[in-house]
Amino acid sequence: MMYVKVKKELAERTRKELAKLGVISDEYAVEKDENFVYFPVKSCPQGFECVEREGKRKERKPHSLREALKDKLTNDELEQLITSFDIIGDIAIIQVPESLEDKAELIAQAIMKVHKNVKTVCQKVGPRQGIFRVAPLKVIAGERKFVTIYKENGVKMKVDVLRAYFSPRLSTERKRIADQVKDGEVIAALFAGVGPFPLVIAKRRNVKIFAVELNPYAYSLMVENIKMNALKGEVIPIQGDVKEVARELPKCDRVLMPLPKGGEDFLEEAINLAKPGGIVHFYQFAPEDDLYSDAENKIKLVAEKLGRRVEIVNRKVVRPHKPRVYQIVIDFRVY
Numbered sequence: 001m002m003y004v005k006v007k008k009e010l011a012e013r014t015r016k017e018l019a020k021l022g023v024i025s026d027e028y029a030v031e032k033d034e035n036f037v038y039f040p041v042k043s044c045p046q047g048f049e050c051v052e053r054e055g056k057r058k059e060r061k062p063h064s065l066r067e068a069l070k071d072k073l074t075n076d077e078l079e080q081l082i083t084s085f086d087i088i089g090d091i092a093i094i095q096v097p098e099s100l101e102d103k104a105e106l107i108a109q110a111i112m113k114v115h116k117n118v119k120t121v122c123q124k125v126g127p128r129q130g131i132f133r134v135a136p137l138k139v140i141a142g143e144r145k146f147v148t149i150y151k152e153n154g155v156k157m158k159v160d161v162l163r164a165y166f167s168p169r170l171s172t173e174r175k176r177i178a179d180q181v182k183d184g185e186v187i188a189a190l191f192a193g194v195g196p197f198p199l200v201i202a203k204r205r206n207v208k209i210f211a212v213e214l215n216p217y218a219y220s221l222m223v224e225n226i227k228m229n230a231l232k233g234e235v236i237p238i239q240g241d242v243k244e245v246a247r248e249l250p251k252c253d254r255v256l257m258p259l260p261k262g263g264e265d266f267l268e269e270a271i272n273l274a275k276p277g278g279i280v281h282f283y284q285f286a287p288e289d290d291l292y293s294d295a296e297n298k299i300k301l302v303a304e305k306l307g308r309r310v311e312i313v314n315r316k317v318v319r320p321h322k323p324r325v326y327q328i329v330i331d332f333r334v335y
């Protein structure tokens with residue numbers, strides 16, 4: 001390999017000149033000895049001293065998980081790889097099919113090669129379960145930890161991926177809601193988790209948000225997260241069951257119900273909380289062949305029982321959940 005050889009003290013100036021000429025090779029590393037620096041070059045430029053050296057090829061960062069594993073897994077195994085995964089702060093959470101279980105660590109190491117910011121890789125070893133909606137995880141590579149700092153929509157959040165629900169896949173939805181909120185609103189952020197919905201809203205708007213969460217770990221992280229961000233609005237964290245807490249809250253302009261599994265059991269509380277003309281954001285999981293009928297029927301039944309009129313103002317898919325099932329949202333006004 002051809003190198004331009006320069007005295008150490010001239011290295012930075014020479015590097016700039018070579019870069020200007022466009023002759024530096026990016027496949028080889030710059031080398032040094034006690035007195036000289038050696039820049040790898042595609043050809044020897046005029047006016048520079050060039051020498052031949054054996055040289056070391058730079059290790060190129062693979063662009064994708066598949067590329068990082070292409071020499072380590074068979075084609076069959078590569079086909080089975082689940083290539084979509086969440087990165088929350090510096091923690092990646094992956095799923096490994098049973099057939100690749102003995103390759104889990106290899107896959108985790110490959111993720112850390114592709115995503116240099118990832119310091120821990122956790123494997124999801126079961127589905128989300130229980131009322132707290134958390135999944136069992138185990139660390140399979142990197143630092144043994146479950147707590148990280150995640151940034152989204154201008155806010156910072158401390159997240160415990162093992163003990164409290166959090167999904168980065170809802171960031172667009174959080175922005176959609178925050179964009180609708182006006183200064184002065186009173187909001188009930190039910191099922192608040194570590195606080196992402198209330199924080200993203202209160203960062204932008206001068207509002208009062210009651211953020212209700214049952215899981216004590218999620219609640220205490222939410223308390224920290226409120227302190228960690230400079231907010232325009234006020235977020236009042238409340239630990240407890242929506243069934244009980246809702247009765248104590250004032251009437252609201254907006255009620256958020258991000259509990260797609262089982263949220264229907266709290267429609268009565270949400271509708272009662274809404275001021276006349278107030279809006280409720282109701283989330284559900286629904287099959288792709290009939291996304292909205294079931295959720296809308298549930299809303300109408302409860303509203304009828306309570307003697308309230310509802311107007312559906314928007315319905316949309318939030319994100320895919322599993323094959324042929326989506327998370328959806330219905331925005332409705334209550335009169």
Ligand SMILES: C[S@@+](CC[C@H](N)C(=O)[O-])C[C@H]1O[C@@H](n2cnc3c(N)ncnc32)[C@H](O)[C@@H]1O
Pocket residue numbers: 131132133164165166167170190191192193194195196197212213214215218240241242243258259260
């Ligand atoms: C799907 S998570 C959503 C969390 C958060 N909004 C987010 O987007 O990250 C639902 C949350 O509701 C909480 N939860 C479940 N049942 C509850 C109840 N009856 N009262 C208050 N919170 C509850 C769970 O602990 C969980 O944190």
